[in-house]
Amino acid sequence: MKIDEALQAFITESKELLDRMEEALLYIEQQPDDAETINAIFRAAHTIKGSAGIFGLNDIVAFTHVAENVLDDVRRGLIRFDGALANLFLAVGDHIHALVELIAKEQEPDETCTQRGAALTGRLEAVLQAAGHHANKVSLPAAPAATQNSAGAPSGAMVDTDNWHISLRFGRDTMREGFDPLSFVRFLTTLGEIMHLVTLTENVPTLSELDPDECHLGFEISFRSHADKATIEGAFDFVRDDSQIRILPPRSKISEYTDLIAALPESELRLGEILIRCGTLTRAELDAALDEQTVSGHEGRPVEPLGQMLIDRAQVHPAVVDAALVKQSRTRESTRQGDTNMLRVDATKLDHLIDLVGELIIAGAGAHLIARKHKIKDLTQATSAVSRLMEEVRDSALNLRMVQIAGTFNRFQRVVRDVSQELGKDIMLTISGAETELDKTVVEKLADPLTHLVRNAMDHGIESAERRAQAGKPVQGTVTLHAQHEAGQVVIEVSDDGGGLSKERILRKGIERGLVAPDAVLSDKDIYDLVFQPGFSTAEQVSNLSGRGVGMDVVKRSILALRGSIDLRSTEGVGTTVCIRLPLTLAIIDGFLLGVGKSSYVVPLSMVVECIEMSRQQADDKDWLDLRGEVLPLVRLRELYDIEGEPGRRQNVVVVKGGGKRVGLVVDQLMGELQTVIKPLGKVFQHVRGVGGFTILGNGAVALLLDVPNLVTQVAHQSEAGFQPGHFRARQTALQEAH
Template sequence: MNLEKAKQTFIDEANELLLAFEDDLLRIESAPDPERPEIINSLFRAAHTIKGSAGLFGFDYIVSFTHVLESVLDKVREGGLTLDAELISLLLNCRDYVGNLIDALESGIEIDPARDADRELLLVRLQVQLKQGIGDPATVAGTPVVATTVVSVASPEPQEATATREADTVASDHWHLSLRFGPDVLRNGMDPLSFIRYLGTLGRIVYLTTLYDGLPPASQMDPESCYLGFEIEFDSAVDKQTIENVFEFVRDDSTVRIIPPHSKLAEYISLIGSLPEDQRRLGEILLQGGALTYFELEEVLRIQRAEQQVDKHAARPLGAILVEENVVPPQAVLAALEKQKQSDERKSNEHRFIKVEAAKLDSLINLVGELVIAGAAANLLATRSHSPELIEATTSIAELVERIRDGALTMRMVHIAETFNRFPRVVRDVSRELGKQIELSIGGGETELDKSMVEKLGDPLMHIVRNAIDHGIEPEAERLKMGKPVEGKLSLTAFHESGSIVIEVSDDGGGINRARVLAKALQKGLVPPDLVLSDREILNLIFEPGFSTAEQVTNLSGRGVGMDVVKRSIEQLRGEIELESEEGLGTLVRIRLPLTLAIIDGFQVVIGRSTFVIPLDLVIECLDLQTDSELLQPRYLNLRGEVLPYVRLRDLFDIEAPPPARENVVVVQYGNARAGLVVDQLLGEFQAVIKPLGQLFRGIKGIGGSTILGTGEVALILDVPQLIQLASAGERAELTRHLPRHLSVARS
């Protein structure tokens, strides 16, 4: 067995359990009362599973800590501890500590528990909680039973009376014992009354009926044989195994049925529900849940084996035997069967999924990218050869390559919930630190995004969320003064739109004071005093380096770093960020990102002798450029009654080549904005493997990347959002100053 691989599996599963543990703790604060028991059971299961798995590998420092954590959660399950805000905070700290232990284990760092101050502090706090949860133990009056107590209470229909008692025992809070002593008990030197007397020392016998329906006629009676049976109502706090042990010396030739009280049955069902989902056998589940003892299990298995020997197909299932023989209450059997079903489903899911290292997946994507480029080259050569057979073969290969590409990219797509799930904890901790009440709502967690982008998106989103809590949402007193609810609203949403993914972070806080932003920008010299700015341009000043409107520097904000870093991080992902704000009502931060950074479907266009690629998802339609008489103005055209701004890429990129007789317009859309890109020639669709731009092109607007054509030449991928903004806002002069020199270098 490869222990390193097994250890890595333990680390991965432990991290998944810790994420679920944190989610449950954050969810339980607002969960309705009927849902809380199941969440508490889920918390207990997570701690129990981590402890058990760590024990298999001998990670005793993890086992010892999680054992105390598990004890606290067990006390919560029993109702001895209240899961309030203080205890939730402690459990979150424990979750973080166990996460640190797992990280250290993965990194190969040695742990010395004796010198771990965090561990000692958390253990003391957990022990304090355990002591607070211990109440006065319930006292059970043990009434010894003397011989005269055991009287023969005759009943004209003893069996019917017994059935009635057994049927309603589950509704009471007493154990019900059905005893049928074997005929040889007396011969073996055993006194049935002595067992009942000893039973009385463990609790209180509430009701006892002596059954003598097994007595033969007087002429056939053997004075050394026992014919008695007893039905007993028993009040005690002991468990089922302890009661069964009372009859240990006679259970081989006697029938002992122990039906739990209602409270015990609920405890069994709760314990069964909290068991780890790794048990496949019904008997093992009931055994671990305490509803079944080893002797009872062996007894029903003997019955089942005997039935199988007679008729294998007619033999009763184990669950049916347990119920029909009154060994285990039906409710407990049903709970165990449900747990068994969950285990089967979990095992089935394990067979359907396999874990792959991210590095191997990245390597596969790179190879697929090279395959796409090689396929394009082969297709070009086939077209030039004018061989129908070769063209048909390369076309088939191209279709297969496209399917392989799509499959490989799908494997690297993950739900953005992987990033979103960390924010309930962040919002809770930051809002408590600032003394604010904030409700976080998350939507669109199932939206898929390239894993490489998800990993790089966490930090920018963290800045935005923390700023919304600190700057956006007002303190409680101020919200009440403005007529707002005390609890602030923060929303985190993701969705697909126009071939890209959109992430929105919104709050119902005070919004952005544009006058204050402009005054601060003038004070810092970020804009000249005589410059007139639109509302959008004023809001975008927040993304300038060193800009901050915070009056005081805190550990959350006010040092002038953050939003400029956010914008730079988003732009490195070929995305854009924009702000919308209404003073007094709130702020919306919108991030747009491409779906992937690896391979895209592109649309090739030609300007002069240079080829450019436009992301196909952003292309709406293509048309001939209207004559000058048909144009509304030099930078606008009439598209079926709609005014469409356009930009002539030949002028923008300063391409020196004679223009064609008729130019073409590629209509593109990003979000809600549209524009036209004027080009010389349309070449059609093309699979583009995105290559990073060199240092020379860093920070250049209008260019989003590069790709390699089938001819081996390099083509630049156009940054459509920047070009749409250029066409709409008239920033041609700015881009023209920067682009020509770099493009001329690229063309050479």
């Protein structure tokens, strides 16, 4: 049975809350007395518990209730949030996450999960017993003289009530999403006592127009409770985005009540109804006032306005009545004032939209080509205008899939904490550029490569405290995650301030494994690139985390699969940085079209440096070009892909840059820029070197998308074609001498 949308929303929201809880728990270790962070942890647990109760998920409710009791004692100062308690609650969060995952998979907890939950419950109850906790019962306060919200305020500036006032307007989709509005009211009774409730039905349409799946209800509630505002607000977290919820504490300021009156969404309300709904009057008090007004009229006494009568009877503060009169005298449009500019959209719908935009671009290019072929001026202009609009649609559609990398970066706070404890090292994670945006698909596929890089940096990069002290470094090591936009790409760096890599050791290992000739002359980059060879490792000891020579080659393959590049730079004794370059999106890019014989190829426009025409003398050279005194390796696409036919009289070189290196692609024609809709290769062609996908041109022909970083790597390591790094260095020296 498929999980319904409401339950799926609960699963998504719960995971987000657990992520926030984990971030707060990692922070609370450094600031154990931060009340705001403690409240954030409590709210997350409380919201998950309340939402789970709506769906009858008793396992989550029972377990979270015990955790909530501990957090409540922490908030009251009975328990201090030390490192041990943070460890416990990280395990609690993991267990709740496991329970949520089981719900997502429509599975029941197995014996292992049940035993883990029981063990954690026992540890939580032990914490409560140590703090002298007793079962908390809902006890209502006896009319406090004032609350913290009104401390120091003159009595005339407050409404004289000991009750909370809750104003609810549920969103129209509340019931359609699987929520019962009354379930939230019932949940309030677990926190206190509902003293008075007014149900608002003005927005309910006539029976002939009523949609049974839409919610038109609202409530004005007078509520007495010992709970704080955060706890009461937490009861409505699951519908907060689509509903209007306003909560006023006991003895709130007059200005807060007048603001509430002004914000009531109903278009026209009578004065008495307004005062009832803002909690300043009960229905009985209003009826008594109306009876007195009626008697006065019958007896011939001047009839006072209702507002003045209520003021004289000291039932309502004058300022509140004035605000109600102002509200009554005008008409306001009945619109929801909630945060309606945000919309949660299924990612598959966005993917479908991107596909449609891609097909539209292909169709538009075909129409423009036909218009130019037949030299129809008006049609050419029209298709050009359509192309410009399609570019805007493309950019807007792609922006919908762009997400910040912060979510991926922040999850490594927990990784660094746990791994540093396992290794017995003091390591801190610093994050910068977390607001950098890139395609959601790219972000999702980055998690595993980054995890390996971070763990590797901690295990082999950061030294022990003793070695760091001997080297004059701070005892605490640092791992840094940094992201930024650069030339149409996203650059992500994972760096550490550890001992760095030994070039001599890497080179020696490379020679031992036969990866490098004993007499080869390699640049620093070529030496560090050996680290990404399968099975390569310089670790002296194998640990649970790394050192078996498995992982860095997988990281590189993962990055290359995203049409990205990866390189490493290191300074011995100072630290190591791994730099990853990725395209902003994998769907639609600006490309540059090349022609070789009857074949067409596309390279990302952001990687094109320049285009030059080759002379006959230059065309005779097979493997390199003198480009303003620098050696430019050449890749002849005709030879690389065995394209039939003779090259044209004129050949062109497209200089492209990837992974910090430049190469020249020798082609017959330069066919200009175009919007490229990237389509993945089938399984049969996935292992073709130097090709990252294909696109369909306006004339229906297929053009291959060249994987520039992969081509650059081939050039750097293909000795049989004369591309030995030492050979290039010799060519470079010869050029310098010639000049």
